[in-house]
Amino acid sequence: MQVDRDVTVYLSKAKQSAPAELKEFFAQFEDLYDRKLWHQLTVALTKFAALPAAAPFLVPVYSEFVSEWQKRMNQLALIQFVTIASRTIKDPAASLAFLSVHADRLKDSTTDADSFVLATMEAAHIRLVASDFEGCKKSIDECEVILANLTNVDTIINASFYRVAADYYKAKALYPLFYHNALLFLSSVSLEELSAAEKVERAYDLSLSALLGDGLYNFGELLMHPILDSLTNSPSAWLRNLLFAFNSGDNDAFERISKSADFLKMPLLVSSLPFLSQKLCLMSLMESVFRRPKEERGRLPFSTVAKDTRVAVHEVEHLVMKALSLGLIKGSIDEIDQTISVTWVQPRVLEMSQIKTIRDRLSQWSGNVKEKVVALEQEEAIEISVAAE
Numbered sequence: 001m002q003v004d005r006d007v008t009v010y011l012s013k014a015k016q017s018a019p020a021e022l023k024e025f026f027a028q029f030e031d032l033y034d035r036k037l038w039h040q041l042t043v044a045l046t047k048f049a050a051l052p053a054a055a056p057f058l059v060p061v062y063s064e065f066v067s068e069w070q071k072r073m074n075q076l077a078l079i080q081f082v083t084i085a086s087r088t089i090k091d092p093a094a095s096l097a098f099l100s101v102h103a104d105r106l107k108d109s110t111t112d113a114d115s116f117v118l119a120t121m122e123a124a125h126i127r128l129v130a131s132d133f134e135g136c137k138k139s140i141d142e143c144e145v146i147l148a149n150l151t152n153v154d155t156i157i158n159a160s161f162y163r164v165a166a167d168y169y170k171a172k173a174l175y176p177l178f179y180h181n182a183l184l185f186l187s188s189v190s191l192e193e194l195s196a197a198e199k200v201e202r203a204y205d206l207s208l209s210a211l212l213g214d215g216l217y218n219f220g221e222l223l224m225h226p227i228l229d230s231l232t233n234s235p236s237a238w239l240r241n242l243l244f245a246f247n248s249g250d251n252d253a254f255e256r257i258s259k260s261a262d263f264l265k266m267p268l269l270v271s272s273l274p275f276l277s278q279k280l281c282l283m284s285l286m287e288s289v290f291r292r293p294k295e296e297r298g299r300l301p302f303s304t305v306a307k308d309t310r311v312a313v314h315e316v317e318h319l320v321m322k323a324l325s326l327g328l329i330k331g332s333i334d335e336i337d338q339t340i341s342v343t344w345v346q347p348r349v350l351e352m353s354q355i356k357t358i359r360d361r362l363s364q365w366s367g368n369v370k371e372k373v374v375a376l377e378q379e380e381a382i383e384i385s386v387a388a389e
Helices: 002-017 020-034 038-049 052-064 075-086 092-106 113-129 133-148 155-171 175-186 196-212 226-231 237-247 251-258 267-271 273-291 302-309 313-325 352-388
Strands: 329-334 339-345
Touching: 002 020, 002 052, 020 038, 020 052, 038 052, 038 075, 052 075, 075 092, 075 113, 075 155, 092 113, 113 133, 113 155, 133 155, 155 175, 175 196, 196 226, 196 237, 196 267, 196 273, 226 237, 237 251, 237 273, 251 273, 267 273, 273 302, 273 313, 273 329, 273 339, 302 313, 302 339, 313 329
Parallel strands: none
Antiparallel strands: 329 339
């Protein structure tokens, strides 16, 4: 009973010192706690934590109030609350210790593994900010295994995991892993939850990672994502245009943009020009093959490939061999006749212009089929007429 009186005293004092917009919450907390309505109390606490004015009260509310009944609280909601509270602690070490207590408490729980992941990943974020890369990566690896064995994971947990993982890989300049995790993060949140500045930053980082990522030859998923529209009217609109140029194998657009002042102000891109040029050649090859009907793919001259990819004829064989080794295409090279035969192109998420190519090809195929049907019908009619005579 002593605990109950202490909680009541704290809530009463907090209500007196709180601003007007928060006073009703402390009164509600006291009433719901007294009636042991834990679910309703959790809902009220979640609403309270979302208010900017509540920030200075969050840590004391946890220490003096929530800690007394946290075992009766939904653990996921509890971790969400302490995560918000930890962000009000300026000292990173103290903030990490505040969160780590809950991760340690839930570590061996068989029923709250999802809550453990959330607490661990939010603690990993603090480690990352403090440049503890080893500790952050250890948490990512541990939680990745747990998530792989969970079903029906709340999107909040997925968003936390992929956000921290993406930030880690960004710090390590591991572009393909950043690209993968950043897109998964976006699939776990609503864009309305992100500020305009965060949308621009994430679109910018994703665009750079798509261009610089070794092995990334399909930008379709990013190009079709609404996040990229945030660059349209920003100073980084040129980066969006560059992505579209790569995806369509547009050498002219690349040459124009790579000579622009915006591009030249990016040392990372300028120093990567040889890599970008080779990447564009490979994507131009894929696009060149994709646009052509099956008949032309079976015997594509080196000269045609050279023209489409802007490489010298004697470099075509090496380019095609590179594409074959990367699994971008399947086929063969005829060195004697100086031709290539392509039987398969790596599947991609298509933008609208590429979908139009498929539509036109289907229309052409449909027209050819109709012509052959008409020809067969005419031949049959002639044969019947001759037989009748």
